[in-house]
Amino acid sequence: MPARSTLILTFGEDTLITPELRASRFMKAAYNEPTDTTPLWIMRQAGRYLPEYMEVRNKVTFIELCKTPELAAQVTLDAQRILGVDAAILFADLLPILEPMGMDLEYQKGEGPVIHNPIQSASDVDRLKRLEDLSTLQFVFDTVKLVRQELPADIPLLGFAGAPFTLASYAIEGGGSRNYLNTKRIMYNDPGAWHALMETLTSSLIGYLNAQIEAGVQAVQVFDSWAGCLSPSDYREFVLPHTKTVIEGVSNAPVINFLTGNPALLPIMAEAGGQIVGLDWRVDMAEARQMLGPDRVVQGNMDPVSLLADLDTLKARAKAVLDAAGTTGHVFNLGHGVFPEVPPESAKALVEIVHELGARQRA
Secondary structure, three states: OOOOOOOOEOOOOOOOEOHHHHOOHHHHHHOOOOOOOOOEOOOOOOOOOOHHHHHHHOOOOHHHHHHOHHHHHHHHHHHHHHHOOOOEEOOOOOOHHHOOOOOOEEEEOOOEEEEOOOOOOHHHHHHOOOOOOHHHHHHHHHHHHHHHHHOOOOOOEEEEEEOHHHHHHHHHHOOOOOOOHHHHHHHHHOHHHHHHHHHHHHHHHHHHHHHHHHHOOOEEEEEEOOHHHOOHHHHHHHOHHHHHHHHHHOOOOOEEEEEOOOHHHHHHHHHOOOOEEEOOOOOOHHHHHHHHOOOOEEEEEEOHHHHHOOHHHHHHHHHHHHHHHOOOOEEEEEOOOOOOOOOHHHHHHHHHHHHHHHHHHHO
16 A cells, blocks of 8 residues: 655645645546546446445445445445546445434335435425534544545545435435426425525535545535436526535535536536536537536546447447547546446456546547
8 A cells, every 4th residue: 555645735725635645646637637547436336236345235234334434434445446446435325414404214125215204395394404413424424534544545535415406306205206296396386495495405515525525535526316307497596506505615625516317407507616517428528528618627427338338339438438528627437327237347447448548648
């Protein structure tokens, strides 16, 4: 393991980090600086496609894994080491933040997360309590500290949280949804209650993300996994102000602003901020780069199913993303998480391909 420097530096608005971390591929790309090759990490890189992950996961429930720092740290570290990616992503989940806010959350086998006391009307919004006691999420911060102690000195650790709309939708729908009827009903019928709900989530998320940074992550990603169900005008009115407030409230670390499912939202979503704009595979990389401009860093955006293709096809698809993104201001990633059906060898091959092709681009 590389030796850790005891010198800590402050880089403007950057987090307090060691020189090794600030010079890492990911951090340099995050600030639109030249790198020797394109850095990459993979959403859901610690997941069911990895035998090492399943060996741990088979011993505990999903939420037990999330809430046991030693185990969550182990799968975080294993994924980074096995794949050779340029950043580790904290193993955690979007929803546990809702428990101390008053939501009765359960992870049902085969069904995913279920909230047993969803917000069913505007009058229920007051039930959601602002998160003030962060000790209820200490298991997350303990995991961060354990991972940071064991990661190589030049590998950043990324934290994350759900965006306000995605968390609000879970709290209202009580689980997954195809049409978000209940969410939109409250949003349309009582905008005052909607914005009150979003403000409660927003202030809670700012404290949560900053606590992750204080614990030792070098950047954070804000996942708006469900906002793709909205029209541009609805996103602008009901979501943009709150997501923007969250991102502006994060101190001393780059923010990745990631939304999936609706390319029409990209220009407005980018207004919410974030040093890095995460793109899913439905967005044309070259068009996004042109729209966002040369000073904006992008992340993405290969279709995750590409990892089920043969090696030549995988290489061609990775090259297409790299060619469209260019050699600076790009963090390679999938357009969403790795599927359980993906062979681990394909994920490892992708890392090697991106590093090799990215170096050739710069040569």
